[in-house]
Amino acid sequence: MKKAMLCMTISLILLSTWVFVPFGKAFTGDVLSAWASTVPNIDGVTNPNEWDDATKVTFTLVSNSLESHSATIYEKNDETYMYLAVRVVGDDFNAGDGVFFYFDSDHDGGIENGDDWLYVLAWTGGLGHAEDGYYNASVSTLSSDEGDGGTNDIVGGASHTNVSGIGDYTFELRHLLNSADDAHDFSLKPNDTIGFKMEFDDAYSGGAQSSPWPGLGQFAEVHIEARAADTTAPKIILSSQNPPRENVQPYQNVTISANATDAESGIKNVTLICSFDNGTSWESPQTMRLNFSTNLYEAIIPGQPAQTWVRFKIVVYDNAGNNATIDGTEPYCVYQVLPEFATILILPLFIIMTLLAMILRRKRNE
Numbered sequence: 444m445k446k447a448m449l450c451m452t453i454s455l456i457l458l459s460t461w462v463f464v465p466f467g468k469a470f471t472g473d474v475l476s477a478w479a480s481t482v483p484n485i486d487g488v489t490n491p492n493e494w495d496d497a498t499k500v501t502f503t504l505v506s507n508s509l510e511s512h513s514a515t516i517y518e519k520n521d522e523t524y525m526y527l528a529v530r531v532v533g534d535d536f537n538a539g540d541g542v543f544f545y546f547d548s549d550h551d552g553g554i555e556n557g558d559d560w561l562y563v564l565a566w567t568g569g570l571g572h573a574e575d576g577y578y579n580a581s582v583s584t585l586s587s588d589e590g591d592g593g594t595n596d597i598v599g600g601a602s603h604t605n606v607s608g609i610g611d612y613t614f615e616l617r618h619l620l621n622s623a624d625d626a627h628d629f630s631l632k633p634n635d636t637i638g639f640k641m642e643f644d645d646a647y648s649g650g651a652q653s654s655p656w657p658g659l660g661q662f663a664e665v666h667i668e669a670r671a672a673d674t675t676a677p678k679i680i681l682s683s684q685n686p687p688r689e690n691v692q693p694y695q696n697v698t699i700s701a702n703a704t705d706a707e708s709g710i711k712n713v714t715l716i717c718s719f720d721n722g723t724s725w726e727s728p729q730t731m732r733l734n735f736s737t738n739l740y741e742a743i744i745p746g747q748p749a750q751t752w753v754r755f756k757i758v759v760y761d762n763a764g765n766n767a768t769i770d771g772t773e774p775y776c777v778y779q780v781l782p783e784f785a786t787i788l789i790l791p792l793f794i795i796m797t798l799l800a801m802i803l804r805r806k807r808n809e
Contacts, residue, residue: 469552469660469661469662470552470638470661470662470663470664471657471658471661471662471663473500473657473663473664474636474663474664474665474666475498475500475516475518475663475664475665475666476498476518476665476666476667476668477496477497477498477518477519477520477668478496478519478520478521478668478669478670478671479496479497479519479520479521479524479526480496480706481493481495481496482521482526483526483528483615483617485526485598485599485600485615485616485617486571486600486602486615487563487570487571487599487600487601487602487613487614487615488600488602488613488615489528489530489613489615494517494519494528496519497517497518497519497526497528498517498518498519499515499516499517499518500515500516500663501513501514501515502514502515502516502656502657504531504643504654504655504656505654506645506652506653506654507652507653508652510645510652510654511654512531512532512533512534512643512654513531513532513533514529514530514531514532514643514654514656515529515530516528516529516641516656517529517530518665519668520620520665520667520668521670522620522633522670523619523620524617524618524619524620525617525618525619525620525631525665525667526615526616526617527544527561527615527616527617527618528613528614528615528616529542529612529613529614529641529643530611530612530613530614531611531612531614531643532611533609533610533611534609534610534611534612534645535608535609535610536565536603536605536606536607536608536610537565537645537646537647538564538565538566538567538568538646539564539565539644539646539651540564540565540612540643540644540645540646540651541562541563541564541565541601541614541643541644541646542562542563542614542641542642542643542644543560543561543562543641543642543644544560544561544562544616544639544640544641544642545558545560545578545639545640545641545642546558546559546560546561546629546637546638546639547637547638547639547662548629548637550636550637550638550664551638552638552662554578555578555580556578556579556580556581557577557578557580557626557627558577558578558629559575559576559577559618559627559628559629560576560577560578560585561573561574561575561576561597561599561616561618562574562576563599563600563601563614563615563616564601565601565603565612566601568606570600570601570602571599571600571601571602571614571615572599572601573597573598573599573600573616574587574589574595574597575587575588575589575593575594575595575596575597575618575624575627575628576588576627577591577593577627577628579591588624588627588628591626591627593624593626593627593628594622594623594624596618596619596622596624596628597616597617597618598616598617599614599615599616599617600614600615600616601613601614601615620632620667631667632667633667633668633669633670634666634667634669635666635667636664636665636666636667637664637665637667638662638663638664639662639663639664639665640655640656640657640661640662640663641655641656641663642654642655642656643656672763673705673707673708673761673762673763673765674763674765675705675706675707675765676761676765676766676767677703677704677705677710677759677760677761677765677766677767678702678703678704678705678767679701679702679703679713679757679759679767679768679769680701680702680703680769681699681700681701681757681769681773681775681776682700682701682702682739683698683699683700683739684697684698684699684700684775684778685697685698685700688775688777688778689778690781691753691778691779691780691781692780692781693746693747693748693749693780693781693783694746694747694748695746695780696743696744696745696746697743697744697746697753697778698741698742698743698744699715699731699741699742699743699744699755699757700734700737700739700740700741701713701731701739701740701741701757701759701769702738702739702740703740703759705759705761705762705765707761707763708761708762708763708765709761709762710759710760710761710762711760711761711762712730712759712760713730713731713733713740713757713758713759713760714728714729714730714731714757714758714759715728715729715730715731715742715744715755715756715757716728716729716755716756716757716758716771717729717744717753717754717755718753718754718755718771719747719751719752719753720752721752721754721777722754722771722772728758729742730742731757740759746780747780748780749780749781749782749783750779750780750781750782750783751779751780752777752778752779753777753778753779753780754771754772754776754777755771755776756768756769756770756771756776757769
């Protein structure tokens with residue numbers, strides 16, 4: 444019942460604020476397009492840096508009652524989702540306030556049957572309510588995807604800085620670029636362009652004041668960005684060697700730990716390659732496994748005979764084929780296993796030092 448009343452309320456607001464007419468080619472030249480290197484948390488709260496990589500446009504929203512608000516719209520995408528956010532400054536809180544996005548799916552400058560629409564309402568307590576819908580030409584208004592047997596493919600959130608008075612709104616949402624609900628949703632891939640318009644509805648008892656962007660009967664555009672080719676090598680740092688290079692005993696295993704990162708395409712593999720004859724020949728590579736508790740890649744160099752010179756190098760590849768190497772010529776990639784006699788002498792030396800200490804203590808007491 445609550446959802447049915449919500450849909451009825453939304454329909455009344457839309458009918459009171461929007462008239463669907465066949466528009467001509469009314470694109471303004473505003474194109475939003477950015478790759479999402481940071482995935483935003485869709486909670487209606489603008490966290491530091493999460494929208495810094497988005498395209499943004501700041502403008503003034505003017506309603507049909509001439510009330511105006513400064514606003515900023517943000518857009519970006521990754522391989523899976525389109526992300527949108529809107530910030531509206533200086534408005535009083537109302538649970539029915541919200542942002543609506545209308546998409547011109549075939550990019551012809553008009554809203555037609557089946558075209559996608561999304562909305563996020565402030566909702567009770569300013570926690571946000573989002574729904575996925577489409578333009579239903581049979582009733583000349585907007586309908587819910589789920590109400591027509593489709594799926595709700597949107598996640599949204601909203602917040603207001605002062606729910607008891609004047610404050611600032613933040614609305615956030617994400618939508619699948621290509622959902623399985625083809626009857627109601629757009630289907631987008633990299634380098635596609637789609638028309639869209641945004642509307643902020645400032646609700647009051649019995650209706651809402653509508654503030655459209657980029658303007659009545661006009662469309663901006665979203666261009667789906669493709670991931671830029673990753674040409675940057677990953678980063679690799681030798682984190683630790685255990686035991687330390689100056690204290691490796693004969694036939695003692697040595698654990699090598701390395702920190703490998705790649706901010707673009709991600710790490711594909713990390714390998715350790717060893718030489719047990721000071722670099723004359725090299726063993727087959729062994730995979731370094733990620734230790735999830737330390738976030739370091741680890742591998743074990745098997746123990747070697749006394750006085751063996753051991754060299755090792757670490758090679759890391761990212762998913763784009765770029766690579767980086769910690770070379771075996773680096774000083775910290777070389778160690779010599781301690782001589783056997785050093786190990787044999789440790790216990791006698793300890794006994795001698797202990798006896799000397801006891802003799803000195805006895806002389807002091809005499």
